[in-house]
Amino acid sequence: MGNRMTISSLDEFRQLLQSLPKADEEARDAARQREPQLTKPFGSLGRLEEVSEWLATWQGHHPPELATPRARVFAGNHGVVARGVSAFPAEVTGQMVYNFKAGGAAINQLCQTFDIELDVIALDLDRPTADFTETPAMSEDECIAAMVSGMSAVPEDTDILCLGEMGIGNTTSAAAICHALFDGSAEVWTGAGTGVEGEAMATKISVVGDGVARHKPDIKDGLDALRCLGGRELAAIAGAVIAARQYRVPVLLDGYISTAAAATLEATVKGTLDHCLVSHMSLEPGHQRLIKAINQRPLLEMDMRLGEASGAALAVGILKGAVACHTGMATFAEAGVSDKG
Amino acid sequence: MGNRMTISSLDEFRQLLQSLPKADEEARDAARQREPQLTKPFGSLGRLEEVSEWLATWQGHHPPELATPRARVFAGNHGVVARGVSAFPAEVTGQMVYNFKAGGAAINQLCQTFDIELDVIALDLDRPTADFTETPAMSEDECIAAMVSGMSAVPEDTDILCLGEMGIGNTTSAAAICHALFDGSAEVWTGAGTGVEGEAMATKISVVGDGVARHKPDIKDGLDALRCLGGRELAAIAGAVIAARQYRVPVLLDGYISTAAAATLEATVKGTLDHCLVSHMSLEPGHQRLIKAINQRPLLEMDMRLGEASGAALAVGILKGAVACHTGMATFAEAGVSDKG
Numbered sequence: 280m281g282n283r284m285t286i287s288s289l290d291e292f293r294q295l296l297q298s299l300p301k302a303d304e305e306a307r308d309a310a311r312q313r314e315p316q317l318t319k320p321f322g323s324l325g326r327l328e329e330v331s332e333w334l335a336t337w338q339g340h341h342p343p344e345l346a347t348p349r350a351r352v353f354a355g356n357h358g359v360v361a362r363g364v365s366a367f368p369a370e371v372t373g374q375m376v377y378n379f380k381a382g383g384a385a386i387n388q389l390c391q392t393f394d395i396e397l398d399v400i401a402l403d404l405d406r407p408t409a410d411f412t413e414t415p416a417m418s419e420d421e422c423i424a425a426m427v428s429g430m431s432a433v434p435e436d437t438d439i440l441c442l443g444e445m446g447i448g449n450t451t452s453a454a455a456i457c458h459a460l461f462d463g464s465a466e467v468w469t470g471a472g473t474g475v476e477g478e479a480m481a482t483k484i485s486v487v488g489d490g491v492a493r494h495k496p497d498i499k500d501g502l503d504a505l506r507c508l509g510g511r512e513l514a515a516i517a518g519a520v521i522a523a524r525q526y527r528v529p530v531l532l533d534g535y536i537s538t539a540a541a542a543t544l545e546a547t548v549k550g551t552l553d554h555c556l557v558s559h560m561s562l563e564p565g566h567q568r569l570i571k572a573i574n575q576r577p578l579l580e581m582d583m584r585l586g587e588a589s590g591a592a593l594a595v596g597i598l599k600g601a602v603a604c605h606t607g608m609a610t611f612a613e614a615g616v617s618d619k620g
Numbered sequence: 621m622g623n624r625m626t627i628s629s630l631d632e633f634r635q636l637l638q639s640l641p642k643a644d645e646e647a648r649d650a651a652r653q654r655e656p657q658l659t660k661p662f663g664s665l666g667r668l669e670e671v672s673e674w675l676a677t678w679q680g681h682h683p684p685e686l687a688t689p690r691a692r693v694f695a696g697n698h699g700v701v702a703r704g705v706s707a708f709p710a711e712v713t714g715q716m717v718y719n720f721k722a723g724g725a726a727i728n729q730l731c732q733t734f735d736i737e738l739d740v741i742a743l744d745l746d747r748p749t750a751d752f753t754e755t756p757a758m759s760e761d762e763c764i765a766a767m768v769s770g771m772s773a774v775p776e777d778t779d780i781l782c783l784g785e786m787g788i789g790n791t792t793s794a795a796a797i798c799h800a801l802f803d804g805s806a807e808v809w810t811g812a813g814t815g816v817e818g819e820a821m822a823t824k825i826s827v828v829g830d831g832v833a834r835h836k837p838d839i840k841d842g843l844d845a846l847r848c849l850g851g852r853e854l855a856a857i858a859g860a861v862i863a864a865r866q867y868r869v870p871v872l873l874d875g876y877i878s879t880a881a882a883a884t885l886e887a888t889v890k891g892t893l894d895h896c897l898v899s900h901m902s903l904e905p906g907h908q909r910l911i912k913a914i915n916q917r918p919l920l921e922m923d924m925r926l927g928e929a930s931g932a933a934l935a936v937g938i939l940k941g942a943v944a945c946h947t948g949m950a951t952f953a954e955a956g957v958s959d960k961g
Contacts, residue, residue, distance in 0.1 A: 325923030581668060
């Protein structure tokens with residue numbers, strides 16, 4: 280795409296989405312050829328076999344590698360928090376960014392466990408997005424700037440990229456995006472987030488409904504939904520997904536917010552998320568619905584609902600196991616084991 | 621239990637099962653007290669939180685540790701293979717043991733990935749169990765010897781124990797054990813194993829039905845089912861589960877065979893598997909049914925059906941993530957993060 284910093288309209292992103300790299304069929308075929316030779320009944324490693332093939336296909340080489348896993352966590356603040364949609368105050372976004380930098384959050388421990396390099400990018404925390412029940416959450420320029428921040432955060436030499444977020448109020452954005460782009464009422468897309476209940480839950484549902492009602496006429500595709508209802512951290516995730524595809528870096532999406540951010544691309548140009556895997560099914564009820572809407576199947580189901588790329592980081596362990604089996608196992612011929620009689 | 625080598629009857633095992641160590645409530649309470657202080661919405665790490673508490677409870681100390689994970693894979697041969705119940709010939713059991721020792725199997729790669737110490741114990745491979753459609757698979761002495769082998773394979777200084785197996789024909793044993801001990805026809809408990817289909821599948825189902833019909837009158841509890849319908853590697857797994865409980869070592873069970881072997885203990889004395897977790901749901905249809913019958917919930921669902929402790933080893937990665945979060949995260953107070961408003 281040449282110099283990505285020169286992007287000056289969402290339409291340029293729309294064009295970009297039309298010309299992303301395709302699946303590497305040679306790498307995929309090489310994975311498919313090796314798998315039945317390994318000393319196990321064919322298919323008996325189930326999703327591990329699928330994942331190895333997927334990694335080879337989107338890394339563009341065989342064997343697939345996982346030497347350099349990275350996680351990027353984007354943080355943003357949301358004007359809609361003023362409407363009382365979260366159980367935590369907005370200050371917590373910045374406090375948690377500090378906690379990430381100090382190494383005290385869940386994502387720090389998970390990245391350490393699986394040798395994942397972590398970077399946390401705080402996006403204008405002192406400048407929350409606009410309350411989307413009143414105006415679009417972001418101007419076109421703000422949305423583009425956040426997407427470009429996300430693109431810039433992806434190093435080219437990455438074997439797998441975990442994408443996550445932190446932003447008090449952002450399950451409200453995710454719900455609004457899904458309600459705008461996919462079937463279903465505001466109610467079915469809205470969940471407890473960090474733990475709202477009762478009156479606050481009713482408020483959250485009506486905020487989602489009001490926001491979508493206000494902007495629906497202006498929302499022609501996923502990028503419009505991202506701009507009108509999203510947030511900087513969601514736009515950054517969308518940008519990172521695009522850069523990853525350009526660099527042939529497979530992506531592990533995290534929970535509801537991360538998947539909703541990425542889904543705005545899929546809703547704009549189908550197939551844009553083929554290099555992405557939803558790492559886990561969140562307890563947030565909208566996530567399950569969203570996963571179905573974009574034809575994904577999550578790798579893990581751990582009843583998690585934290586964000587921060589925590590589910591994605593956990594799934595790196597599974598991917599490491601998959602690649603170790605695919606690349607390290609002996610073949611029937613090497614091991615002198617009789618193949619199926 | 622004093623010197624375990626002196627056990628001379630299955631009744632002594634029955635007595636032993638009545639006097640196993642109970643849950644450590646002090647360690648459990650310590651885990652429960654720490655969890656809500658960590659910098660995340662309470663409950664947002666879902667099953668990771670449950671797993672940390674379970675580990676503390678059954679290790680008998682807080683914080684839980686995972687410095688010394690071990691896997692034990694037991695191998696045995698089955699007389700019932702002569703009836704044509706497997707897609708692979710019986711020689712493959714020994715060939716795969718050789719492959720394990722040479723480091724070429726899936727379990728070797730997974731143990732290397734998650735730093736799990738692996739030992740493979742071949743049990744009289746040149747002496748298959750009897751064809752259980754004719755006589756009990758094992759005499760009482762043979763069953764006890766195999767159980768004692770399993771007990772002896774568990775070092776006391778183990779933080780988590782993965783139990784798996786290799787034995788051509790042993791899904792037939794697992795199906796017969798389940799059919800004898802739990803509700804459901806031979807058909808619902810019998811699956812494809814390493815890949816039987818058509819005529820061979822019909823044979824496998826009738827072998828399971830015939831075996832259970834023959835021994836049902838003699839089967840008063842799980843240990844009887846283990847002796848009459850099991851195999852040496854299944855008896856060894858049962859023994860290892862008992863030793864692990866004595867040493868306060870939590871256990872990750874693997875797939876259908878490993879769970880069926882352990883379930884013979886639960887069917888003998890309820891609660892015997894409280895220190896065990898089913899690591900994954902196998903694609904083998906009986907496994908799902910069995911997991912329900914013993915009130916477990918598997919950690920992973922990867923469409924795997926390999927055995928060898930492969931699912932258990934993969935789950936060690938999840939447990940490592942859980943313990944890292946529980947022990948390493950900052951508290952709200954330490955990080956200066958506002959707790960829920």
